Amino acid sequence: MILDILYIPLFVLLAFQFPKLLLEDKEQAYLPILNKLALFHFVLGIAYFFTTNNGGGDAWGYWTAAKNMNYLQFVKDVSGGEGTEFMRAFNYIPGNMMGMSFLSNTMFYSLLGFMGITYFFLIAARTIPYNKMISGYVLFPLIFFLPNLHFWSAGVGKDTILFLCIGMFVYGLMKPFQRIPLIIIAGLLAMAIRPHILLFLMVGFGLAYVFGGKVSPFQRFLFSAVMIGVGIAILPSVMEFAKIEEASAEGFDKFATGKAAVLSRGSTGSAIDISSYPFPLKILTFWFRPFFFDVRNINGLIASLENLVLVIVFIKAMRTSPVIAFKAAPFVIKGLVLFLIMGTLAFSQSLGNVGIMIRMRNMFLPGMIIYLMWVFSYQQQRIRAFKDSTEVK
Numbered sequence: 001m002i003l004d005i006l007y008i009p010l011f012v013l014l015a016f017q018f019p020k021l022l023l024e025d026k027e028q029a030y031l032p033i034l035n036k037l038a039l040f041h042f043v044l045g046i047a048y049f050f051t052t053n054n055g056g057g058d059a060w061g062y063w064t065a066a067k068n069m070n071y072l073q074f075v076k077d078v079s080g081g082e083g084t085e086f087m088r089a090f091n092y093i094p095g096n097m098m099g100m101s102f103l104s105n106t107m108f109y110s111l112l113g114f115m116g117i118t119y120f121f122l123i124a125a126r127t128i129p130y131n132k133m134i135s136g137y138v139l140f141p142l143i144f145f146l147p148n149l150h151f152w153s154a155g156v157g158k159d160t161i162l163f164l165c166i167g168m169f170v171y172g173l174m175k176p177f178q179r180i181p182l183i184i185i186a187g188l189l190a191m192a193i194r195p196h197i198l199l200f201l202m203v204g205f206g207l208a209y210v211f212g213g214k215v216s217p218f219q220r221f222l223f224s225a226v227m228i229g230v231g232i233a234i235l236p237s238v239m240e241f242a243k244i245e246e247a248s249a250e251g252f253d254k255f256a257t258g259k260a261a262v263l264s265r266g267s268t269g270s271a272i273d274i275s276s277y278p279f280p281l282k283i284l285t286f287w288f289r290p291f292f293f294d295v296r297n298i299n300g301l302i303a304s305l306e307n308l309v310l311v312i313v314f315i316k317a318m319r320t321s322p323v324i325a326f327k328a329a330p331f332v333i334k335g336l337v338l339f340l341i342m343g344t345l346a347f348s349q350s351l352g353n354v355g356i357m358i359r360m361r362n363m364f365l366p367g368m369i370i371y372l373m374w375v376f377s378y379q380q381q382r383i384r385a386f387k388d389s390t391e392v393k
Contacts, residue, residue, distance in 0.1 A: 007104040011111040019118050033141050038114050040145060045110030045154035049103055052155060059156035063102050066091035086192040087158055106156055113153035113160045119167030120366040124373060127330050132376035143369055146306050152362040158193045159359050165190040166363055169201055174332055195234055200342040202231035208335035286348035286357055303358060317375040325378040333374050336367030
C-alpha cells in the first residue's frame with residue numbers, strides 16, 4: 001500500500017497529460033472538458049475498486065492470480081494464452097513485478113480506460129460538425145459523462161482493455177498510414193483477449209470501406225481487402241475460442257442458445273429469461289436494459305436513469321432520417337455502426353444477465369453515441385444547406 005502513494009498520483013497525472021499528445025492546436029479548448037472526464041473516470045474507478053475488492057468478480061481473480069504467478073507461467077500465458085489466461089499474465093507485471101496493490105492496479109486500468117474515452121471523444125469531435133440541444137442541454141460533451149461508460153472501462157479486466165483497443169483501432173483508422181502501430185497493437189491485444197471482437201472490428205470496418213465515404217478508391221480497396229481477409233483468417237480461432245464446431249447458421253444458433261441458457265439462470269442474480277423474446281425485443285433488451293422495472297439496487301437505478309437518457313436520444317434521432325444519415329456518414333462512423341450491429345446480433349441472442357449485458361454493451365456504446373450525434377448533425381447540415389440554397393435563389 002505504501003507504493004500507492006507513488007503509483008496513484010502518477011496515473012492521474014498521466015491521464016491529464018495524455019490528451020495533450022493528441023489534441024491539435026485548434027482543439028485546446030477541449031482540454032478542460034477532458035480533464036473533468038478524467039476526474040470523473042477515476043472516481044468511477046474507485047467505485048469499481050470498492051465493488052470488486054476482496055473477491056468481487058473477475059477483477060479480483062486476475063489480480064490475485066498475477067500475484068501468485070511465477071515467471072514461467074507468465075511466459076506461457078502471455079505468449080500462448082487467450083482470454084482469462086492472457087489477462088492473468090497481463091496483470092503479472094503491475095501486480096507482481098511492480099508490486100501494485102489492488103487499488104493501484106485498478107487505477108492503472110482506469111488510466112487505460114480514460115485513454116479509450118479520449119480516443120472516442122476525439123473521434124466524435126473530429127467527425128461531427130454540429131452539436132445538438134435536447135431539453136436545453138448540449139448533447140456533446142455531456143453524453144460522454146454517462147456513468148456506465150466509465151464504470152465498466154475503469155476496472156481490472158477484459159472490458160477495460162478492449163474498450164481501449166476499440167478506441168485505438170478506430171482512431172488509428174482515421175489516418176491509417178500514419179497510425180499503423182496503433183492499429184496493430186489494438187488488434188493484437190483484442191485477439192489475445194476476445195478474438196471475436198477483433199473479428200467484428202475487421203469485418204465491420206472492412207465493409208465500411210466498401211460502402212465508401214470520403215476515402216480514395218485505392219485506400220478503399222486496400223483496407224477493405226486487408227480487413228475482410230484478416231477477419232476470414234482469424235475465424236477458426238474465434239470458433240475455437242467460442243467452442244463453435246462449424247461456421248454455419250446452425251452452429252452459431254446452437255452457441256447462442258447454450259449461452260442464453262447459462263446466463264439466464266436465476267443463480268446469476270440479475271437474470272432475464274430472453275429465450276422466449278422476439279428478435280427485436282432481444283435487441284432492445286441488450287441496448288436499453290436495465291430499465292426502471294429491473295431496478296434492484298442503487299447500481300440498477302443509476303443504469304436505468306442512464307438508459308432513459310439513451311432511449312430519449314435514440315427516439316429523437318430515429319425521428320429524423322437515420323438511414324440517409326448513415327449513407328452520408330464518414331467511413332469511421334459507418335464502421336462503428338456496423339461494429340455495433342455485429343455485436344448486437346451476437347450478444348443480444350446469447351446474454352440473459354443484466355450486469356453482463358451492460359458490460360458487453362459498453363464496448364459498442366461509443367459507436368451508438370457517436371452515430372446518434374452524427375444523425376442530429378447531418379439533420380442540421382441538411383437544414384443549413386436548404387436555407388443557403390433558398391437564399392441564393
